[in-house]
Amino acid sequence: MRGMRRWAASVAVALGVFAHAAAPQAGEVLPLEQVRPGLEGVGRTVFEGAKVEEFRVHILGVLDNAVGAKQSVILARLEGEPLDRTGVIAGMSGSPVFVDGKLVGAIAYAFPFGKEPIAGITPIADMIEATRVEAPRPASARFRPTLGPGGLRAPLDREAIAAAFRRPLHAVGTGAFRGEGLPPGLSGAALTPLALPLVFSGFDPETFEWARSAFSSLGFAPTLGTGGGATARLGPLPDLEPGAAVGVSLIEGDLDLTVMGTITHIDGDRVYAFGHPFYNLGPTQFPMRKAYVYSVFPSLQLSWKIAAAGDSVGTVDQDRTTAIAGRLGRTPRMIPVEVRLRSSRGGDETFRFRLVDDELLSPLLAYVSLLSVLQGHERAFGTSTLRLEGHLALAGDRTVVLRDVLTADQPALQAATLVAAPLAFVMSNDFEKLAVEQVMVTVTAEETVRAAAIERAWVERSGPVRPGSTVSLRVLLRTRRGEAMTKEIPLTIPASAPEGTYGLLVADAATMNELEQREMQQPFVPRDLGQLLRALNGLRSGSAVYVRLSRPGEGAVVAGEYLPSLPGSVLSVLGSPAQGASVVRLRTAAVLETALATDHAIAGARQLSLAIER
Numbered sequence: 168m169r170g171m172r173r174w175a176a177s178v179a180v181a182l183g184v185f186a187h188a189a190a191p192q193a194g195e196v197l198p199l200e201q202v203r204p205g206l207e208g209v210g211r212t213v214f215e216g217a218k219v220e221e222f223r224v225h226i227l228g229v230l231d232n233a234v235g236a237k238q239s240v241i242l243a244r245l246e247g248e249p250l251d252r253t254g255v256i257a258g259m260s261g262s263p264v265f266v267d268g269k270l271v272g273a274i275a276y277a278f279p280f281g282k283e284p285i286a287g288i289t290p291i292a293d294m295i296e297a298t299r300v301e302a303p304r305p306a307s308a309r310f311r312p313t314l315g316p317g318g319l320r321a322p323l324d325r326e327a328i329a330a331a332f333r334r335p336l337h338a339v340g341t342g343a344f345r346g347e348g349l350p351p352g353l354s355g356a357a358l359t360p361l362a363l364p365l366v367f368s369g370f371d372p373e374t375f376e377w378a379r380s381a382f383s384s385l386g387f388a389p390t391l392g393t394g395g396g397a398t399a400r401l402g403p404l405p406d407l408e409p410g411a412a413v414g415v416s417l418i419e420g421d422l423d424l425t426v427m428g429t430i431t432h433i434d435g436d437r438v439y440a441f442g443h444p445f446y447n448l449g450p451t452q453f454p455m456r457k458a459y460v461y462s463v464f465p466s467l468q469l470s471w472k473i474a475a476a477g478d479s480v481g482t483v484d485q486d487r488t489t490a491i492a493g494r495l496g497r498t499p500r501m502i503p504v505e506v507r508l509r510s511s512r513g514g515d516e517t518f519r520f521r522l523v524d525d526e527l528l529s530p531l532l533a534y535v536s537l538l539s540v541l542q543g544h545e546r547a548f549g550t551s552t553l554r555l556e557g558h559l560a561l562a563g564d565r566t567v568v569l570r571d572v573l574t575a576d577q578p579a580l581q582a583a584t585l586v587a588a589p590l591a592f593v594m595s596n597d598f599e600k601l602a603v604e605q606v607m608v609t610v611t612a613e614e615t616v617r618a619a620a621i622e623r624a625w626v627e628r629s630g631p632v633r634p635g636s637t638v639s640l641r642v643l644l645r646t647r648r649g650e651a652m653t654k655e656i657p658l659t660i661p662a663s664a665p666e667g668t669y670g671l672l673v674a675d676a677a678t679m680n681e682l683e684q685r686e687m688q689q690p691f692v693p694r695d696l697g698q699l700l701r702a703l704n705g706l707r708s709g710s711a712v713y714v715r716l717s718r719p720g721e722g723a724v725v726a727g728e729y730l731p732s733l734p735g736s737v738l739s740v741l742g743s744p745a746q747g748a749s750v751v752r753l754r755t756a757a758v759l760e761t762a763l764a765t766d767h768a769i770a771g772a773r774q775l776s777l778a779i780e781r
Contacts, residue, residue, distance in 0.1 A: 197269035199290045202241055204228045208266035210274060211410025212259050212429050213460045213472075214249060219410035222247035224264050226271075233287065233358060238489065240276055240358065241288035250284040253465040257362040257388045258472030261429035261440040261490075263409045264288050270409075273431040273490070275442025276358045280468065287358050289442035289489050291432060298439065298485040298492035300449075308448055309526040309595040311335065312588065318690035323702045324680040325571065325585065325709070332588035336534065360443040364471050366392035366414075368423035369520075370535075371543030378535060385446070387426065388471050404457040404477045407495070409433060412458035413440050414476035415483050415491065417528060419454065419501065420520030422536050425476040427458055428491075436495040438481065448486040452499035453523050455481040500524055504533070504606045506540050511613040516544065524603070530591035533606065534583045541579035541610065552618075553578040554611040554710075554766065557586050559593065562602040567593065567703045569608075572710035574618045574768040582610060589703045598696040619644040619652065621712065621771035624673040626658075631780040635662040638777075642673055642712055646767065656714055656763050664758050665718075666781045672715045674772035676707035679715065686753050711762045712769055716777065720756030 206226040211219050223246040233240035243264065245255065255277035262274040273294060276287025312331035319327045365387040367375050372391070379389040407413060411430045418424035432439045438455065445451075457477035464471055483493035501521035508516045518540050522532045541553070557569035567589050573581045586608055593601055623643040632638055640656040672682070693699040707713065 195269050196291055197266050197271045199229065199239060199292065202226060202229055202271065206266050208264055208271065210245065210262050210264045212262035213410065213412045214463055215460055217404050217411070217459055219408060222250055226266070235488070238293065239290065241272060241290065243286055243288055245284040245286055249463055249465070253463055253470035254281055254284045255286045255361065256463055256470045256472060258364045258427050258474060259429055260361045260363060261431045261442050263431045270432060273442030275360060277361055278358060294431065294439050294442060294490035297487040297489040300485070302450055310528070310530045310591050311595050312591050318692070320684040321687045321689055321691040322680065322683050323691050323706060324676070325706050328588045328592065329584045332584055332591055336531065360386060362386055362388040362469060362471070363445070364427040364474060365389045366425050366427060366474060366476065368392055369421055370539040373542050374535060374539040388469060390471065390473065392473065392475055404459060407433065407438065407457060407480060412460050412472070412474055414456035414458040415445060416454040416456055416476065416479065417523050418520055418532055418536060421518045422520045422539065423476065424532070425456065427472060427474045437492065438495060439490050439492050441491045442489065444488055445486045445491050447488055448527065451483055451486045451525070453483040454479040454498050454501070455483050455493045502529060502603050502606060504536065505608070506537060507609045508540065508544055509609070509611040510544070526594045529594060529603070530587045533590050534587035537586055537608065538579055538583035541582055551578055552613045552616055553582050555582050555585060555608065557608040559590060559603060560605040560607070561593065562604060565700060567700060571708045572617060572766060572768045574616045592699065592703060596696055596699055601696065616647055617767045619646045619765070619767040619769060621673060621675065621769065621773055624773040624775060626775065626777060632660060632777060633780055634660050634664045636660055640673070640714060644767070654712065654763055654765070656712070656761065658714065658716065658759060658761070660779060661758050664779055666779055667718055669716050669718045669777045669779060671775040671777045672772065673775070674713055675769045676709050676711065676713060678772040679713045680707060708764070709768050710766065711764050713762045714760065715757050716759035717755045717757040719754065
């Protein structure tokens with residue numbers, strides 16, 4: 168009987184504490200200076216489904232300057248199921264804590280490998296104050312291709328821009344984060360931000376493994392999960408409220424990539440969450456979504472919520488050191504992506520999804536999503552050929568066109584880079600903010616190697632070659648299996664070509680690029696956006712045979728533009744100090760350039776001579 172009375176008294180005390188957990192009205196905030204050891208309160212979060220549940224919170228004290236100058240953290244011990252078994256859970260970031268009905272702040276920190284659920288709470292005043300700022304994204308928050316020593320050589324080539332894209336890509340996640348740089352004996356003693364579950368839906372396991380290693384050290388807990396379509400089977404989710412699960416989208420559609428956390432406070436249409444940064448990007452435009460929690464996965468290292476994202480309900484417009492914040496209602500613009508995959512096994516598949524419009528993340532997300540589509544449906548290794556055609560539709564009716572045939576090892580990696588690298592150059596340009604309206608990619612896949620070498624080249628003619636006449640250039644290509652193919656390329660000699668002996672170069676893209684880069688003797692530094700777009704559209708394809716007819720003569724590179732044939736009088740004017748233009752004289756003048764597209768990756772070169780008579 169005495170045991171029953173003690174149980175009833177305990178329930179009464181608990182109910183009395185929980186009764187104070189009502190969401191605060193305006194001004195119902197407990198100031199940090201009133202927080203002291205011994206206070207008891209309640210926290211709110213979702214452990215399963217969409218129902219907000221409560222747990223007990225015992226305030227241990229305030230850690231001044233714990234995560235930075237004038238950035239204090241409230242230390243607290245959590246109590247209740249399932250926290251007694253799981254410890255503090257990834258996905259609880261933003262869970263509100265109330266004392267006497269007043270909002271204290273958001274659970275945002277924990278100790279790695281802690282034996283007890285001891286958490287750090289970000290004061291709500293810090294969350295609100297940090298997210299008041301509204302400013303455009305600084306130029307530093309971009310995915311900047313790393314150009315390396317001396318920059319990229321002019322003219323641009325695909326291999327160079329791919330390498331410039333891959334250098335920062337491989338650097339993602341290599342730095343120490345969240346206590347990982349501390350000595351082993353102290354790593355568990357660091358109060359670190361709770362990891363954010365990053366849910367990958369529709370991604371192939373191999374791409375996920377790369378992403379997991381990259382994103383884990385950046386403070387995320389990557390998990391394979393389900394996208395927004397899964398929540399549709401569960402019925403409509405309730406409106407957001409303090410303690411409810413919330414998602415921040417990076418990709419939506421056939422592929423879905425969403426970060427999960429918890430709502431801390433809603434003031435009108437203003438929403439505060441997380442209690443620590445998403446990525447500390449400053450101003451953002453990310454979709455805010457409802458979320459459903461299937462369960463909590465307990466782990467000695469890190470327990471996390473298994474969750475899925477639901478409908479978009481607003482926009483996250485601030486990502487700061489102490490919180491993310493946004494508004495309910497309008498959802499942000501995203502970049503639509505369509506990938507059509509044509510397989511040699513028969514049948515076409517089309518994948519449609521949307522990327523956040525973000526100068527830092529969009530190129531990385533384009534790379535990861537396209538790589539996943541290709542590796543998930545075609546061979547990642549071994550003998551294969553991918554024929555890629557892509558279009559980046561830009562504002563102002565401008566377009567970047569991408570075409571190539573890829574046959575080397577891991578062609579999926581090359582294809583993903585071929586799309587993402589130009590996107591990074593466009594979005595990180597210093598001339599103007601250029602909206603990407605759509606990304607369209609068509610990939611034709613074959614489980615064989617389509618590669619051919621230039622074995623021989625010759626000109627067929629019945630008499631003298633004269634200016635204005637057309638001659639037939641024939642090129643013999645030999646495939647890797649020994650099959651011979653002869654291609655005909657008609658060459659129309661310019662009517663203004665003077666008499667003399669000309670060099671005729673028949674070559675692959677790499678050879679032609681190297682020749683011109685030696686001639687230009689300068690890095691690629693675009694003077695305006697138009698020049699950058701022309702360079703990207705002028706990237707040579709590895710699947711074409713290029714032909715160049717040249718003679719000793721005058722030409723120049725003027726202000727980064729390749730002008731291979733100029734009269735001496737024009738060169739004298741352009742090179743004068745009064746013009747102020749950068750001029751590099753050329754030893755040869757190209758009078759004719761053309762290319763023949765093929766469905767093979769081309770390698771090799773042949774040099775001929777051609778006499779032109781008048």
